[in-house]
Amino acid sequence: MSTGTATSASVPLTIALANFDRHLPFFLGWLPPAEGFHLQALDVGMSSLGRDGIDRHGRMLRDAEFDIAEVSLASYIMAKARGAAFTAVPVFPRRLFSANHIYVKAGNGIETPADLRGRRVAIRGWQVSLSVLAKGDLKTRHGVDWQDIHWIVEGAEQVAFADPRVRLEAMPAGARGAQLLLDGAVDAYIDPRPPRAVLEGQGGIRPLFIDQRRECLDYFAQRRCFPAMHVLAIRDDVAQRFAHLPQYLLEAWADAQHKTRHAYEDYAYTAMPLGRLAWQQSSADFGDGLFAAGLAANRDNLAWFIDYLVDQALLAAPIAVEQLFHPSVLHS
Template identity: 75%
Template structure:
C-alpha cells in the first residue's frame, strides 16, 4: 500500500462491517480507513462508549453514533457532519418486553404502567415511544417512564417527569423482579430473551408485527448514523462521497457471503437469509438521502413530540453538502 494517512472509523463488530475491518475496500486518494471495533455494551476489541467518545470527546475521525444523540448535538452546533449511512437499524416490536403479572396483552394495556428504558434519548427508546403513539394510539405521556442511565447529550424540560432507577439496578432486573411492568431496550440481556420469570415480548407474533410495519412504512428504522469530525472533512473533502461508495461495496460483499451455507454458525443460515430477502428485499441498509428521507422525517417528528428538540431540524443540515444528492 502506498503511503497514506490513517483515518479512524469506530464501528460495532457486525457482519456488514467486516470489509471495513478486513481493509477490503475501494482505494482512496490520500487516506485509508483504520477500522476500530468499539462497542457500547458490551465493549469491543477497542473498548466501549463509542457514542460518548465521539460526540463528547471527538476521539475518532468517523464513528457510528446514535441517530437521536447526533441530531441533538448537531442542532446545538456540534463540530460534526454526517453521511446518510445508517449502520444499525431495529424494529421496535422486537424490543418491548412485559412482565408475566403485569396484565399487559396489547399495546393499549401499557397506559398507566411503569416502563423501564435505558435512556429517554436512546434511539430505540425514541422509536418505540413514537411507534406506540403513532401506530397503536398509546401516548408516551400516559406511561410512567423509569430511566436507567445518563443521556449522551444533556437536555432538560420541565414537562418531562422521568424517574431514575435506583443505583446498581437495570431495567432488565427491575422487570424480572416485578418492579416495573415493561422494559424496552436495544439489546435485551439473555434472561429477557429466554423468557425467565415469565417475561415475554409484548406481541405474540413479533416477526409478523415487524413485517407488517415494514410493508406499511417501507423502511427498516435507522438507529445509528456515520458521523465525521468537521476537521477531518476539511482535510479530506472527498471523504463523505468515498464513504458512501465504500459502504455500498461492503454491503454487496456481505450479501454475497451469505450465499455460502458455511458462512454462519447456523446450519440453515442461508435458508434464513433467503427468507429474509423474500420478506424484506436486499436494500435494508441502503445509503443515501433519497432512500432514507421519509424515515428521517418521521424520526425527527418523534424527537420534537418527545420534547428532545424544540423544533424540527432541516434534514439537509445533518449531512455534508457533497452527498445531499446521493
C-alpha cells in the first residue's frame, strides 16, 4: 500500500491529534493516498504539552487554527448547535469509561455513588466531555442527580454558557482538583487525566469504584459502547474545498486502526512485557470494535450523550445526530 507521500500538486492539510497509539500511522504519514491533498499530523496536547503545543480544543473551536482536529465531543456539539463553521466525521479518537475517573479519599465516608449527594466534587470543567459523561452516568446508572452535588470547577469553559440551574464554584487561582482532594478541601475528584499522585493512591486517594474493571465491564454489557469523548472536526471551508475529504478521513481511520491492531500481535511492540496478553484480554472482554467509526455504530452513544448535554443545561434543546456530520458520511 502507498504511504501517502505528498506530490508537488498535493496540498498539506493540518490535522491536530493527541499522541495516541492509534494515531501513529497519521504521524508517520503511513496512510492511503489522497487526491489533491495529504495530511500533516500535529501532536497538540490538551492538558499536557505535545510536540506542537497545547490547547488543541481551543485552538480549533475558538481560533480555527487547524484544518482538521480531534476536539471535545461536548464542546463541538455545543458549538455546532450555535452555528459554528465546522463539520465532523463520525470518528471518535478518545473514549473513556467514567468509572475509571472518579476518585475519593479514604475515610471521608464515601463508599458508593449515593454518598456523593451533598458533597463537594472537583471537576476540570462543566462541559469537559468526561465531566458530562460522569454526571450523566451517576444520574442514569446510580440515581445521583448532578443538582444534588456541589461542583467546584478548575478552568474556563471552551464554549461559554450560562443557566441559573447550574451553580459552579471556581477553584482559587492556580489550584488543581487533585490537590484539593489531597488537602481535604473537596470530597471527590473527577478528571479525564488524573495526575500520578491520584493514580498511585497517595494520601489515601482511591477510586470510587473499587473494582473498576468489573464496573466497566458491566457498563459495556449494558450500553454496548465505549463512550466517545472526542470527535474529528473539520473547518467548513476546508470541507467545501475538498469534497472527498470527509470520506477519506473515514478510510484513513480504518486503515490506521488495522495497522495499530496488527502491531499488537508482536510481543515486543510495547515496553510492557505482557502487553500482548493485555491486548488479548481486552479483545476478549470488549471485542474488536471499541474504536469503530461510522454513524450507525455510534448513533445510540451520540443520542444519549446529547440527552446528557440537555439535562445538564449545556444545550437548550436536542440537536439531531445527523446535523453534527458532513452530509457525505451520513450513511457510514
